[in-house]
Amino acid sequence: MVDKTNIKKWDLNLLRVFVVVYKLQNLKRASELVGLSAPSLSLKLAKLKEQIGAELFFKTSKGFEPTDIAHKLFQQVEPLLSRLDDALENVKGFQPADIEGAIVVDLGQHFAPWLPLSLHNIISEQSPNAYLIADYFTRDSAVRLRRAEVELGIQFDQVEEHKDILSLKIGxxxxxxxxxxxxxxxxxxxxxxxxxxxxxxxxxxxxxxxxxxxxxxxxxxxxxxxxxxxxxxxxxxxxxxxxxxxxxxxxxxxxxxxxxxxxxxxxxxxxxxxxSMFQVNAYIYQENRYSERCKWLVDMIKSVFLPEVLNK
CATH class of the missing domain: 3.40.190.290 (D-Maltodextrin-Binding Protein; domain 2)
Structure with missing residues (x-):
């Protein structure tokens, strides 16, 4: 069990790493997302396991399978970390220049040939330490949004509805x-x-x-x-x-x-x-609906679409 006397010594980054591994259930993909090597990620999981006092994952041929303890921990920790991130963003004030690493967006095939260039140019200017990963919007994009593998999706207003995936018109x-x-x-x-x-x-x-x-x-x-x-x-x-x-x-x-x-x-x-005209939506995971970073991404993409529409 958790030693409550040492709670002040806990590293929140261990819990953040745990949440990413839990969502992806794949150590290599998790390490790429958080910007750590796989061995470093394993060490952090081992340290968290020691502090929790219980096994969190079983290694299988398909990846890392969460234990019952991991399921319970995720259900308690993930909402708290999400609200903490939103609160810190609001206190500090979100700045695109502070973003580091990958910004992952799933794009419908009709937008993939031309939208990434516009997004790349904006990101390069506003977030010089970040880079864009433009992937295809597929039937798996809703799952990828839930797992935090992708930050938002861009597609026509024709996607199957999911109660935890929000759609926002962008143009x-x-x-x-x-x-x-x-x-x-x-x-x-x-x-x-x-x-x-x-x-x-x-x-x-x-x-x-x-x-x-x-x-x-x-x-x-x-x-x-x-x-x-x-x-x-x-x-x-x-x-x-x-x-x-x-x-x-x-x-x-x-x-x-x-x-x-x-x-x-x-x-x-x-x-x-x-x-003659077709609506385009941004799709986001509901837990990111108050995220300033997510709002910035949506507004950035709107800026590509809206000027052309407004000038018609």
Whole structure:
């Protein structure tokens, strides 16, 4: 049992390390997240185990499995540490320049080709000791948010709802088709049938399951308009290269300020049967709803989207 006489000697960082390992259940990933080597992390866990007086994890082939004691400790400690961090942020005053290490954001495939550059530029300017990790938004992103593997996700307003994952509107983007320079389509078309005849190259959405095709294809199906998917890949670079060598068209979102890949151009759709603007949300774990750092991230991403929307 815990020696209450030595409670003042406790290192809160031991509990913080414990919370990260508990969430990830993987020593290597936990060490990368907290910025320590795996051996150093093991030593901290051993010290905490000694202070608690009980085993906290069992090492298995899949990682670190929490014991019953660990479950009880996490349930008591994690909310307290979260509130403590929020309180310290409010007292000290959050400063982006104080951030060190990785800032991890999961992005929908439609935003992955262009949003990371804008975020990288802002982070480099405001948080010179931090760096961006831009990953794909997948069906596992909700779990990653809960485990603190990712700070927030960016995706269209179409994600399965979870009571502990909050969605915040950050802006809107205009739907469009990407095609190669020299493609037969003009820069603006009146009906969707003009684009469908060439077949689609698409990002693999991977939101709920492999094979998910997104909002535009759902709208086509609801309107019972036939279409053909000719190519799909989760790699935006691969899809773009396919577009450059074919007459396929890519249903996607028009980036703010029309920042497009070299060799490709946007075709806007004027068909009144289909939405032209699509809402984009930030998804965060509810325990971070009062975090100044999280608010800064959301506001930073809003700054990329909103100026283009407001100027329309």
């Amino acid at each position: 809107e983007v205009e739907g469009c088709f990407l095609v190669r320079d020299g493609h037969p389509l003009s820069d603006s078309i009146e009906t969707v049938e003009q684009a469908i005849q060439y077949g689609f190259a698409m990002y693999e959405q991977n939101i709920t399951a492999v094979g998910s095709n997104g909002l535009f294809i759902e709208a086509l199906e609801q309107a019972t308009i036939p279409y053909k998917i000719r190519f799909k890949s989760p790699s935006a670079l691969t899809v773009h290269e396919i577009l450059k060598s074919t007459d396929f068209v890519l249903p996607t979102a028009l980036p703010p300020k029309r920042i497009l890949p070299k060799g490709l151009r946007a075709v806007t759709l004027k068909d009144e049967r289909f939405k």
